[in-house]
Amino acid sequence: MEMQKKIMARGDRLSDLPDSILIHILSMLPDGGKEVVRTGVLSTRWLSLWKSVPVSLDFDFPTTDSENATLDYLASIHRELYYWKSSHKIRRFSVWRLSYKERYAKDVDLWVHFATKLANVEHFELGFRSESHPKYELPQFAYKNVLLRNLALGNCQLNPTGSVNWTSLVSLSIGDVELTEGIMQKVLSGCPNLECLELDDVSGIHHLEISSVKLRELTIQDYFDDLWLVAPNIQKLELSGFCCEIRIRQRDVVSLVTAMLHLYFENNLEKKLSYLKELLHSVAHVENLKLGTYCIECLSILELKGWQFPPSSRKFLELTVAFEQLDFPGICSFLQSSLDLETLVIHWYDNRPRDLLSRYTNEDEQTRRFETHNFNCSFPHLKTVKIINFYGSVLPLVKYLLKHATVLEKFVIVAAFEKTDYESDASPDYVEMAQELLSFPRSSPHASVIFSF
Known part of the structure; x- marks a missing residue:
């Protein structure tokens, strides 16, 4: 009995701590989720503390062709979201690798609604397997969110009918999708505070003009169309993968400090060598340059041909x-x-x-x-x-x-x-x-x- 009183006394002293300290302690628990919720049984003082503890919800679909397995995983996500709907601090919500089919559209709409309207997450990732066809189209209500800070979309079609309002967004990643220049400009105009933009296996854009003074980092990977880039305020540019001709002029990237060229070249080598020479001229003013293996190999070929590097x-x-x-x-x-x-x-x-x-x-x-x-x-x-x-x-x-x-x-x-x-x-x-x-x-x-x- 005496020991129990001592334990209760210790528990009372812990409960007397300010909410901010208790929430910090709870955030350090492993599993940062259900273990935190279970602390609500300790006392009425702890009953609702878990709702203010920042958590991350990450769901990665298993690679399977089984319809039943996919449906089971869909159901498990819905159960989890119902479980967490009372939480005030879901920092990150991520769902990846679903082999999307049109009959799953309402399920995915619920996830997007949860992320953008109910939970107001700051970091939202939604990606589908590359063979998914037709692609999931982001619902119109998702284009209005002033709390989202990081957004990553893979195999997800963008087609805003009205204006985009992602005023707090600082990082945007778009992958495996075809866009138009109009859609891209509409998205960029709705992200006035965007700092980092990543385009991974995106097509359909032939002229990309980035005028924002806050967008400082641009990554383009596996771009299979010709693209003319005008981005006078970016400071870091990465071009990687199997890219066609992404053309830039030095005066169009005057603020560039760091350039990373990790490109791969296959067919029409002479044309690619000419393209690389143009790129090297365009980034000759940068302070930091990183070159990948294929670029180094092409440098050696250019040296054999007697070309003078700028x-x-x-x-x-x-x-x-x-x-x-x-x-x-x-x-x-x-x-x-x-x-x-x-x-x-x-x-x-x-x-x-x-x-x-x-x-x-x-x-x-x-x-x-x-x-x-x-x-x-x-x-x-x-x-x-x-x-x-x-x-x-x-x-x-x-x-x-x-x-x-x-x-x-x-x-x-x-x-x-x-x-x-x-x-x-x-x-x-x-x-x-x-x-x-x-x-x-x-x-x-x-x-x-x-x-x-």
Whole structure:
């Protein structure tokens, strides 16, 4: 009896804490959902506290062709939403990978209504499997919401008949859908505070003009139509995947600070090379540039063809490259156009066949070119170099950088790891390679070489 009184006393002291502290404590419970609700049985003081605890509701449909399994999962979502309808703090509501059929439209409408009208969530994600046809069309009532801050839609058709009112939206992602320029402009005009826009496998837009001064980040992935982009206020641009010709002019992206080009090229290589040259001219003014594997391969082809890379003012350069020496001349030639460079990051990440470059040359020929070609250009501002997934094949490039970076302060080498059945180990010849690297001459008296495992 005495112990019970002590426990009750402790419970009373806990209940005397302010709501804000109790809600913070409850938000740290695992499962952040039903476990929180169960605390309501502790006392009348706790009975309604759970309603103010921020929770996230995430539903991911299992990959199945079973109609019964799909219907069961639909029903389970409805039960969950009924369970949570009294909550005041549903931060995030996400439903993904439903193989949509028209007979499910009312079910999905209920989810959208819950997210945009009842729960007033700040982060709403709704995506369907790519084979879904016809696509689910977002209901008109969903275009009026002043609390939504993040919205991601996949395989979801947009067709607002009136104006769009998403005044609090700061992040918008649209994927796997065909749009028109009119719809896109209507959506953008209804998002005056939008900061980040992502278009993933979107088609139908040939001219995209973004005039908002607040929209600073734009990502375009797998765009299969030609597109002319005018976005004078964006600061970060990422183009990735299998893209057709997304054309920009330097004066149309004058505020651009960071450009990420992770493009893949297949057919009509000569046309793609010409397109890449245009892109490199358009982003020559950016401070930060990141190039993916296929772009690096094309740089090497352009170097073989004698093309002079445009001079740039970039200060940060990140290159993602395959495990081959074929690219060394192209990399070095590109570096010669980056004399203001302060930081260089090279990430070796795969060993896929160099199909494009091998049509023009072979490794022996490229090695001879690298050794005999005049790449004796110093880098007067390069202070930091970092190579991730270090392999012995990159030693010639390391030697070149150490020799020509005259003010180098830090050269970081991150070892490549070989996966075994039990663990990941550094390459067995890593120590030997490290010793050889330390023997290379350095033009900067302040250069330190740092090895990381």
